[in-house]
Amino acid sequence: MARLLKYLPNHYQQSIFEIDFLVLQKEKIKVLMIDLDNTLVPYDVKRPSKEVIKLLEELQTLNFTIIIVSNNSQKRVAEFLTGLPYLFVAKAHKPLKKAYRKALKLLPIQHQTNEIAVIGDQIITDVLGGNKMDFYTILVDPILKQSDVWTTKFNRFLARRVVRKIAKRYPNKYQEVLKDYAL
Numbered sequence: 720m721a722r723l724l725k726y727l728p729n730h731y732q733q734s735i736f737e738i739d740f741l742v743l744q745k746e747k748i749k750v751l752m753i754d755l756d757n758t759l760v761p762y763d764v765k766r767p768s769k770e771v772i773k774l775l776e777e778l779q780t781l782n783f784t785i786i787i788v789s790n791n792s793q794k795r796v797a798e799f800l801t802g803l804p805y806l807f808v809a810k811a812h813k814p815l816k817k818a819y820r821k822a823l824k825l826l827p828i829q830h831q832t833n834e835i836a837v838i839g840d841q842i843i844t845d846v847l848g849g850n851k852m853d854f855y856t857i858l859v860d861p862i863l864k865q866s867d868v869w870t871t872k873f874n875r876f877l878a879r880r881v882v883r884k885i886a887k888r889y890p891n892k893y894q895e896v897l898k899d900y901a902l
């Protein structure tokens with residue numbers, strides 16, 4: 720795959736709450752590796768909202784295995800998930816493959832790469848990392864960009880450049896996936 724296309728998600732949706740998970744189920748996705756910060760809640764929100772709790776419960780009902788994969792600290796992720804039954808990897812170092820390999824090890828059974836979807840708000844970490852693993856990648860908008868930490872702000876700067884390049888070099892793919900994605 721061309722290097723630039725590693726930054727192109729398979730799908731874009733404005734928010735995780737708008738993803739049609741029944742379609743993913745039909746496409747035989749079994750595992751959802753979900754980013755935490757600015758995908759489920761803003762950086763400065765410590766506990767899941769009712770909406771998040773409900774969504775995760777619904778996904779379990781649909782038989783998805785859920786793993787939270789976050790670059791944030793053990794403390795942050797463990798506190799967020801207190802009392803909730805979901806697997807997680809903290810300090811994951813996305814986009815490195817080892818982040819997802821750790822997550823794979825936590826799974827009760829082995830899965831094919833095409834049974835795994837990554838959902839996240841960052842092209843430079845979530846999308847690139849997921850694509851490197853050949854997972855199905857879904858990009859969402861950050862819930863509250865102002866809450867980004869500085870590393871994320873820098874990553875978004877890089878992501879904007881990458882998206883502009885994709886738009887220029889692969890206009891059809893850009894139209895197909897990212898035309899509604901606001902830089």
Ligand SMILES: [Mg+2]
Nearest residue numbers: 754756757840
């Ligand atoms: Mg994030």
